[in-house]
């Protein structure tokens with residue numbers, strides 16, 4: 001009998017409290033500025049070209065081998081507009097294998113890739129889970145604008161987090 | 162009427178798992194039962210085997226940290242810690258004090274969040290449907306938000322590095338943690354009040370799955386399960402690592418080694434962890450958070466081997482590391498506390514009812530990611 005009233009007291013107590021539940025698809029929890037979302041490629045606005053040179057370093061150090069990169073000669077370099085001799089030709093990240101570890105961002109020497117805050121990238125077919133160059137630039141450039149990252153402004157860890 | 166002695170009875174095999182809601186992952190246990198009593202219990206593991214130890218032989222020291230996150234996926238910081246400690250030991254690296262304090266704070270908070278998960282899941286195992294689970298996850302969520310602010314990820318942090326941590330703590334960390342600790346104190350108190358001395362809870366757990374200290378030692382059990390049997394063994398005290406020798410805290414000990422003791426030890430441990438974090442916050446010095454090592458943490462420890470261990474929420478987690486002086490280890494052997502604690506399962510369950518098997522398994526608090534590796 002005492003136990004019954006005790007449990008009733010717990011029920012009443014929680015009735016009077018504000019719920020801690022967040023109704024997810026409608027509401028979102030605030031994300032930390034360091035949030036490790038899906039990696040995206042950054043854009044060099046000064047030259048209006050990708051910051052990525054296709055150097056393959058990220059692909060080599062990715063623990064799950066989910067990055068595919070190829071490079072080509074940079075036409076803007078011949079015209080003398082850009083310092084990048086080579087530029088990214090194709091870039092793919094396989095979302096279903098990426099573990100969002102951030103190693104690609106750490107090892108990139110050109111601040112060309114960043115962990116964006118995109119995280120709702122679920123899809124219904126496997127093929128759609130391959131992020132193409134266009135997808136990566138869409139995410140990266142949008143994030144860049146919101147986070148105020150300028151490629152080439154400083155050296156080092158500008159693009160991180 | 163046939164006399165009972167003339168009846169031909171056979172034991173029945175009951176297959177629990179791998180898809181059973183109370184096996185905490187993909188774990189299978191084959192029970193031989195005589196009526197409702199358990200005569201034999203045989204665990205089958207390996208459903209979550211990912212070959213972590215083998216993978217460690219081809220990944221470099223920075224990449225392996227991501228693998229260790231995924232071993233015991235409820236206590237990620239504690240796992241990372243042991244691996245980086247092993248590598249540092251081999252390299253003879255002095256870790257800056259600030260980094261050591263950051264590690265202690267995060268590891269202890271992780272212990273609380275892990276025990277909170279245990280609290281929720283154990284309540285459900287007993288049959289208290291939703292309330293403990295909600296309480297546990299409410300507290301856990303608060304801790305995870307702090308983790309997200311520090312590392313950017315809620316669970317798979319990969320934040321510890323050989324020689325320190327990846328980044329300094331974010332602004333406002335101390336205030337955030339202090340507020341969190343106040344909430345946690347209230348939360349632990351509430352959890353304690355709800356379940357610990359509840360009549361039905363006592364009926365279900367006291368004297369269920371009891372194991373003596375000597376038996377526990379014989380089985381190689383460690384962590385809260387061992388301490389519930391009254392054996393004062395905690396790696397933090399026995400072989401202090403990081404800066405654990407500077408804090409003032411107690412090691413809660415049980416008496417009977419039954420399910421209730423195992424539960425109570427964990428509740429008390431949460432309180433002690435809160436005390437440790439409080440002291441660590443007050444003592445944390447300023448300074449560098451990373452010792453100078455190779456770029457990106459791609460270290461090459463010298464030829465040799467070493468063993469590092471630490472007290473995980475589940476027990477004594479150890480890593481045996483052999484290096485040939487290359488950028489990948491030659492061999493990494495992991496001693497998983499869940500795996501060793503599982504050894505005692507048969508001894509604990511035999512003679513009890515089927516329903517108690519669920520409770521006993523829950524009280525061991527295994528995480529299959531680390532059992533199967």
Ligand code: SF4
Pocket residue numbers: 051052053054055056057058059069088107108109110111112113
């Ligand atoms: S993202 Fe960076 S590391 Fe990867 S190919 Fe481009 S420039 Fe190289």
Ligand code: SF4
Pocket residue numbers: 039061062063064065066067093097098099100101102103104105
């Ligand atoms: S975040 Fe990690 S897994 Fe994902 S692409 Fe980068 S390196 Fe690979």
